[in-house]
Amino acid sequence: MGVVSSLTGRTPVAPPPSVEVLVVGAGPTGSAAAIWAARAGLDVLLLDAAVFPRDKTCGDGLTPRAMAEMDRLGLGGWARGHATNTGLRLMGFGREQVIDWPDRAFPTTGSAVRRTVLDDRIRREAITAGATMIDGARVTGIEYDGARVAAAEVTIDGAVHRVACRVLIVADGVRSPVGRMLGRTWHRDTPYGVAARAYIASDRHDDPRISSHLELRDAAGTLLSGYGWIFPLGDGTVNIGAGSLQTAARPARAPMRPLLAHYVDRRREDWELTGEAESFASALLPMGGAVEGVAGANWALVGDAAACVNPLNGEGIDYGLEGARLLVDLLTARGLGADLTRAWPLLLSTHYGPSFALARRLAGLLTLPRFLPAAGPVGMSSQALMTAAVRVMGNLVTEQDTDLVGRTWRAVGRGAERIDRRPLFGASG
Ligand SMILES: Cc1cc2nc3c(=O)[nH]c(=O)nc-3n(C[C@H](O)[C@H](O)[C@H](O)COP(=O)(O)OP(=O)(O)OC[C@H]3O[C@@H](n4cnc5c(N)ncnc54)[C@H](O)[C@@H]3O)c2cc1C
Known part of the structure; x- marks a missing residue:
């Protein structure tokens, strides 16, 4: 049975001494993994260092691809009860294109739910599914038995506990402290x-x-490689944000707070914004599988920890939810004793390799100072190009798509993958 612990004003809870599946991180990815593993009848412990409900810096957008996963989890109706959107309004370079979500492999509506609410709901579903959940519980160390992870050191309210596990699922987000303990490295020479x-x-x-x-400019009027967004939340507010792309060789120069303040000013009239912007927060985004060391004998990184974020739009909830399901499917198909060292990076690169390789290339082009001013106006003047861009930017091209956009995306993506200096996710063979 699930246990929820919060340290504030409550007695700290001791974790069980051993479990079959230990999941670190109760963001969308970790909680979805816990749901699928518990529904498969496994004994699951889900831990998070934060006390829930907790915030996460995000645009709060759920793409149709994320909604497909929410539907699979049985939470789609709940999400649609918050905000729904039917498509995207793209603006920039003097043009506007209004494009519906494509009626293809995914639902035709997206959603947007504050992460304080969304993450807590998925976490609670994990408890309902039978996972034991402890928040305020940080994984602070790893104990090995040869190449396998034997146990995790878990610190709760200053007390250190040992939790043995057969499999460790690491969904500890973008900085992935546990992934780093296990040897994950992030390549900053590709766009982030x-x-x-x-x-x-x-x-x-x-x-x-x-x-x-798509035409994001700072207060001095300089065009930046990035985009601004407004995601209506249906609760009297919108999530407003801006993101820019960079690489180690071409770092973005604009500080985020003044950039966002400027963007808010620019959008105030058309979006009928009232009052002041609140809860400003910024974060880094490793993207497009630009990491290696995502798996070992009995452990695997998933979601942001494995850099499963679309390099062209910064969205990753969908890949996190989907990746969690794929990982648990792999575990249940092969058994908990299966060696994940090669199997998991190969599965990730099979699913996401071509898309991420191509999106990384395009994102790299966008960081070149002359590319966007030349390509932006051309792209925005074509409804066909922008319709294709929405599928790409919205994570809506699948391996099964056989139309021109799907075929071109995959073919060019495979080419981009072949010329990549490093294989995505460190996968080989
Ligand atoms: C500004 C911004 C806007 C974005 N907008 C969108 C968007 O609109 N749509 C979208 O799909 N994506 C968006 N993203 C990306 C999205 O936020 C991530 O892809 C998503 O949060 C990944 O979920 P996750 O569960 O993998 O990681 P997280 O949500 O980061 O969860 C990781 C969890 O691990 C816990 N943890 C960390 N270390 C430990 C430890 N040692 N022990 C125990 N627990 C630990 C943390 O407390 C945290 O709760 C955005 C990102 C940014 C920065």
Whole structure:
């Protein structure tokens, strides 16, 4: 049975001494993994260092791909009860294109739910599914038995506990402290994002479309490689944010807080923004599988920890939810004793390799100072190009898509994958 512990004003809970599956991190990825593992009848312990409900810096957007996973989890109706959107309004370079979510492999509506609410709901579903959950519980060490992880050291309210496990699922987010203990490395020479969000009251809080501005400029008018967004939350507010792409060789120069303040000013009139922007927060975004060391004999990194974020839009909840399901499917198909060292990076690169390789290349082009000013106006003037871009930016191209966009995306993606200096996710063979 599930246990919820919060340290505030309550007696700390001791974790069980051993479990079959230990999941670190109760963001969407970890909680989804715990749900699937518990539903498969496994004995699951889900831990998070934070006390829930906790915030996570995010645009709060659930793409149709994320909604497909929410539906699988049985939470789609719940999400649609918050905010729904039917597509994207793309703006920039003097143009506007309004594009519906494609009617293909995924639902035709997206959603947007504050992460304080979304993550707590998925976490509670994990408890309902039978996982034991302890929040305020940080994994602070790893104990090995040869190449396998034998146990995790878990610190709760200053007390250190040992939890033995057969499999360790690491869903500890972008900085992945546990992944780093296990040897994960992140390659900053490929594009990564820096993004910031805030909340602000808006009379258009229930607008049926999310909005992306592809011509993002700082207060001095300099064009940046990134985009601004407004995601209506249906609760009187919108999530407003901006993200820019960079690489170690071409770092973005604009500090995020003034950039976002400027963006809010620019959007104030058309989005009927009232009051001041609140809860500003920014974060880094490793993207497109630009990590290696994502698995070992009996452990695997998933979600942001494995850099499963779309390099063109910074979205990763969908890949986190999907990756969690794929990982548990792999574990249940092969058994808990299966060696994940090669199997998991190979599975990740089979599913995401071509898309991420190509998106990384495009993101790299966008960091070149002359590319965006030349390509932006051309792209925005074509409804066909932008319709294709929405599928790409919305994580909506699948391996099964056989139309021109799907075939081109995959073929060019495979080419990009072949010329990548390092294989994505460190996968080989
Ligand atoms: C500004 C911004 C905007 C974004 N907008 C969107 C968007 O609109 N849509 C979208 O799909 N994606 C968006 N993303 C990306 C999205 O936020 C991530 O892809 C998503 O949060 C990944 O979920 P996760 O569960 O893998 O990691 P997280 O949600 O980060 O969860 C990781 C959890 O691990 C816990 N943890 C860490 N270390 C330990 C430890 N040692 N022991 C125990 N627990 C630990 C943390 O407390 C945390 O709760 C955005 C990101 C940024 C920065």
